[in-house]
Amino acid sequence: MKSLVVKVKRFDGSKTWWQEYKVDISSEKISVLDVLIKIKEEQDPTLAVRYSCRMAICGSCGMVINGIPRLACQTLISELGDSKIIVEPMWNHKVIKDLVVDLEPDFEKVKAVKPYIICDTKEIYEKDVEFGQRPEELEKYYNFAYCIQCGLCMAACPVVASHERFLGPMALNAAYRWSADSRDQGWKERAKIIDREEGVWSCHLAYTCSAVCPRGVDPGFSIQLLKAALIRRTKKP
Amino acid sequence: MEILKYDLLIIGSGIAGLRAATAAAWASGGKISIAILSKIQAMRSHSLSAEGGMSAVLYPEKTNDSLELHAYDTVKGSDFLADQDAVQVLVEYAPKEVRYLERIGVPWTREPDGRIAQRPFGGMSIPRTTFAADKTGFFIMSTLFSETRRFDNIHVYHEHFVTKFIIENGEFRGVTAYDLKRGEFKFFYAKAGIIATGGAGRLYRFTTTAHSTTGETLAYALREGIAIKDMEFVQWHPTALVPSGILVSEAARGEGGYLINKDGERFMKKYAPQKMELAPRDIVSRAILTECMEGRGFQHESGMCYVGLDLRHLGEEKINKRIPFIRELAHKYAGIDALSEPIPVRPAVHYTMGGIHTDTWGRVLTADGKWVRGLWAAGEAAAVSVHGANRLGSNSLSECSVWGRLTGEQAAKYVLEQPPLSSPDGKVVEIAKKEEARVFDKLLHKEVNAPMPYEVKRQLNDIMEEHFGPFRHGSAMAEGLAKLKKLRDISSYRVVDSSKVYNQNLKDALEVDGMINLALVIGVGAYARTESRGAHYRLDYPKRDDVNWLRHTVAYLYGGEIKLTYTPVTITKWQPEERKY
Numbered sequence: 001m002k003s004l005v006v007k008v009k010r011f012d013g014s015k016t017w018w019q020e021y022k023v024d025i026s027s028e029k030i031s032v033l034d035v036l037i038k039i040k041e042e043q044d045p046t047l048a049v050r051y052s053c054r055m056a057i058c059g060s061c062g063m064v065i066n067g068i069p070r071l072a073c074q075t076l077i078s079e080l081g082d083s084k085i086i087v088e089p090m091w092n093h094k095v096i097k098d099l100v101v102d103l104e105p106d107f108e109k110v111k112a113v114k115p116y117i118i119c120d121t122k123e124i125y126e127k128d129v130e131f132g133q134r135p136e137e138l139e140k141y142y143n144f145a146y147c148i149q150c151g152l153c154m155a156a157c158p159v160v161a162s163h164e165r166f167l168g169p170m171a172l173n174a175a176y177r178w179s180a181d182s183r184d185q186g187w188k189e190r191a192k193i194i195d196r197e198e199g200v201w202s203c204h205l206a207y208t209c210s211a212v213c214p215r216g217v218d219p220g221f222s223i224q225l226l227k228a229a230l231i232r233r234t235k236k237p
Numbered sequence: 238m239e240i241l242k243y244d245l246l247i248i249g250s251g252i253a254g255l256r257a258a259t260a261a262a263w264a265s266g267g268k269i270s271i272a273i274l275s276k277i278q279a280m281r282s283h284s285l286s287a288e289g290g291m292s293a294v295l296y297p298e299k300t301n302d303s304l305e306l307h308a309y310d311t312v313k314g315s316d317f318l319a320d321q322d323a324v325q326v327l328v329e330y331a332p333k334e335v336r337y338l339e340r341i342g343v344p345w346t347r348e349p350d351g352r353i354a355q356r357p358f359g360g361m362s363i364p365r366t367t368f369a370a371d372k373t374g375f376f377i378m379s380t381l382f383s384e385t386r387r388f389d390n391i392h393v394y395h396e397h398f399v400t401k402f403i404i405e406n407g408e409f410r411g412v413t414a415y416d417l418k419r420g421e422f423k424f425f426y427a428k429a430g431i432i433a434t435g436g437a438g439r440l441y442r443f444t445t446t447a448h449s450t451t452g453e454t455l456a457y458a459l460r461e462g463i464a465i466k467d468m469e470f471v472q473w474h475p476t477a478l479v480p481s482g483i484l485v486s487e488a489a490r491g492e493g494g495y496l497i498n499k500d501g502e503r504f505m506k507k508y509a510p511q512k513m514e515l516a517p518r519d520i521v522s523r524a525i526l527t528e529c530m531e532g533r534g535f536q537h538e539s540g541m542c543y544v545g546l547d548l549r550h551l552g553e554e555k556i557n558k559r560i561p562f563i564r565e566l567a568h569k570y571a572g573i574d575a576l577s578e579p580i581p582v583r584p585a586v587h588y589t590m591g592g593i594h595t596d597t598w599g600r601v602l603t604a605d606g607k608w609v610r611g612l613w614a615a616g617e618a619a620a621v622s623v624h625g626a627n628r629l630g631s632n633s634l635s636e637c638s639v640w641g642r643l644t645g646e647q648a649a650k651y652v653l654e655q656p657p658l659s660s661p662d663g664k665v666v667e668i669a670k671k672e673e674a675r676v677f678d679k680l681l682h683k684e685v686n687a688p689m690p691y692e693v694k695r696q697l698n699d700i701m702e703e704h705f706g707p708f709r710h711g712s713a714m715a716e717g718l719a720k721l722k723k724l725r726d727i728s729s730y731r732v733v734d735s736s737k738v739y740n741q742n743l744k745d746a747l748e749v750d751g752m753i754n755l756a757l758v759i760g761v762g763a764y765a766r767t768e769s770r771g772a773h774y775r776l777d778y779p780k781r782d783d784v785n786w787l788r789h790t791v792a793y794l795y796g797g798e799i800k801l802t803y804t805p806v807t808i809t810k811w812q813p814e815e816r817k818y
């Protein structure tokens with residue numbers, strides 16, 4: 001049995017405060033999310049935490065743990081190497097309650113870059129054919145398609161922190177992912193959306209987005225690929 | 238209470254719900270208004286945990302596969318309880334759906350010539366499981382969610398917890414929902430609805446499913462006179478990671494993984510000599526548990542018995558290309574590297590074959606077979622039924638996509654034929670207001686003498702694990718039923734959180750409240766079915782009994798009690814035969 005002290009930054013709609021919980025755990029091979037759920041169920045049901053799959057694929061439980069933006073379900077107690085755990089909501093987002101933040105503005109930014117195959121939509125819905133894609137074409141965008149929209153990159157981005165209209169790494173990565181797909185013909189349309197100050201040109205190359213991504217997507221790189229495509233005026237990034 | 242009006246409500250945003258939305262949006266030519274409601278953020282639905290793949294006959298001329306063979310495998314896998322006309326629909330539409338998903342951008346794993354690659358899966362006689370590495374569900378989900386963004390007439394309501402279906406005079410009228418983010422109660426008034434709320438794995442403790450897979454909406458359906466079909470058939474997936482229950486996809490065995498006991502023996506040769514590790518899930522799960530009961534399993538520090546899933550012989554390249562997520566999960570959550578050690582696994586609850594009683598086209602039915610006008614169900618929440626007593630791996634994603642599409646198209650057509658939606662009449666508004674009072678006034682006060690929802694859920698999980706597990710017995714189930722009935726008598730919960738904004742404590746109470754009723758449906762159905770078929774295995778009735786039990790269980794609520802009736806299985810081609818693998 002090991003004792004943990006978990007310090008949580010809380011918010012109830014009007015005030016913010018830090019609250020400490022003492023939790024006994026029998027194994028360190030459990031996640032911070034497991035510990036937070038244990039607090040909720042055994043000590044304090046008022047604690048709000050967003051979670052679902054608990055296997056690092058749904059993207060619900062992004063938060064700042066001991067100073068680093070990460071997924072609570074993907075962070076094991078054993079990895080932290082500390083019996084004191086400090087948890088706060090993701091930075092750069094409006095807090096709804098405790099560890100739950102509003103991500104809908106991020107989702108709207110993704111929507112703004114048209115995250116779908118742009119072509120004659122009738123081809124998609126009325127023809128029962130395969131467009132086809134060779135493995136090397138798949139490779140071009142595959143890694144960028146891993147984005148789980150958890151918002152951690154937005155939380156870690158220093159530009160997002162001070163520039164509200166900046167599309168940010170999550171949406172820009174989506175712009176690259178869709179434009180680089182061999183089935184897509186939307187680059188011209190998307191280029192207009194991102195070739196602006198609020199688009200790719202505000203990125204200062206801090207690469208914190210890539211550093212915190214829990215799925216190994218490299219949004220910093222996709223932004224640079226977009227810039228290169230714009231500058232070189234290529235037909236497709 | 239805000240009132241919102243929509244032509245079509247889709248409740249649930251998994252693969253079934255999202256596919257219904259895109260189908261309805263396109264079929265209506267953008268003319269109807271569609272709302273998707275999801276109790277979690279829409280793109281985070283449980284479907285994205287699916288790893289292994291989606292079944293479809295894609296290239297029959299190249300692989301010697303056929304629709305007929307896919308149908309037969311499915312029927313045999315179901316232990317002959319599937320409706321064969323529904324299975325026919327599944328196999329016919331599945332390839333179209335794989336291609337649709339391809340056109341909207343799913344990054345299917347490919348062959349060098351650009352074709353979609355396929356892998357073997359349990360109970361499938363030919364490799365026909367299409368996949369996107371071992372994150373198939375994630376890629377389908379995220380692509381479909383993206384696709385909904387194309388349509389301006391699809392509105393997404395994230396984190397709207399539905400608390401009630403409103404049905405008047407046999408017709409669907411809308412739902413009420415608790416908007417967690419804004420802390421408001423809303424009435425969604427509509428012409429038509431599609432229930433796509435997924436399964437109920439969390440009735441059990443050791444499960445591969447997401448925390449949100451709780452199944453309360455099936456209990457709402459019961460309350461409104463809708464019937465629930467074949468709910469006693471609960472699937473245990475053979476290989477969940479010990480001790481967390483996180484899934485190790487069947488793809489691991491599809492790609493050639495072995496199951497070994499503590500003597501290093503590939504024990505499946507005793508249980509399914511031909512198919513070995515790729516026998517259907519009910520058979521492999523029982524084999525693992527038998528090894529454990531007979532002392533040939535490994536013992537985990539948590540007290541769980543397990544066997545080894547051995548991937549070592551596959552080699553690093555294959556593992557990294559085809560099943561990288563499995564390696565990552567085993568490393569993270571069990572602390573082992575699959576390249577050098579077997580993965581510790583044991584069976585866990587994975588899927589509910591049963592669900593809302595529908596006809597072949599997904600129309601929602603009452604116990605006497607009447608369609609609740611304007612209402613459909615699709616995906617895991619529905620029992621169409623294509624999986625019968627045991628689902629074959631990778632048939633669910635196809636089912637979700639196929640019936641998502643079919644119900645979406647039908648609902649769009651139905652909506653266009655109806656007159657425009659007027660304002661709701663006083664009666665339905667009254668029902669919605671009463672529901673608001675139940676949620677916000679009755680539940681949301683600190684009932685100090687009532688139990689906490691978490692305590693009740695713990696008890697519920699205990700009962701289900703102990704009395705309604707993979708090996709069932711009449712006397713143990715009778716005890717379990719008595720315990721469940723006691724739980725059901727709990728009429729209120731102690732909700733400590735008194736805020737309206739993002740009150741998860743309240744949401745948790747609402748979930749548990751529904752779960753108890755659904756658990757009872759499983760219990761009553763399982764107790765009554767005195768035979769063993771597919772995933773429902775009884776020690777006191779170990780044989781399948783086609784004379785008495787080749788029929789679907791249909792449960793409904795009457796005078797507050799769960800009653801059962803039965804409907805025949807539709808057999809078009811294949812008479813029941815002994816199931817050997």
Ligand SMILES: Cc1cc2nc3c(=O)[nH]c(=O)nc-3n(C[C@H](O)[C@H](O)[C@H](O)COP(=O)(O)OP(=O)(O)OC[C@H]3O[C@@H](n4cnc5c(N)ncnc54)[C@H](O)[C@@H]3O)c2cc1C
Nearest residue numbers: 249250251252253276284289290399435616617631633634
């Ligand atoms: C770990 C795992 C791996 C799997 N792998 C495979 C595989 O490889 N191949 C395969 O074919 N099948 C697989 N399955 C099964 C398959 O993933 C599911 O059956 C399928 O995804 C269910 O999809 P769905 O659309 O019906 O529901 P879900 O994706 O479960 O979505 C349910 C939706 O309903 C909403 N909802 C529920 N209740 C409410 C409420 N009260 N109010 C509002 N909204 C509500 C939720 O928010 C969610 O949006 C797997 C299952 C698991 C557990």
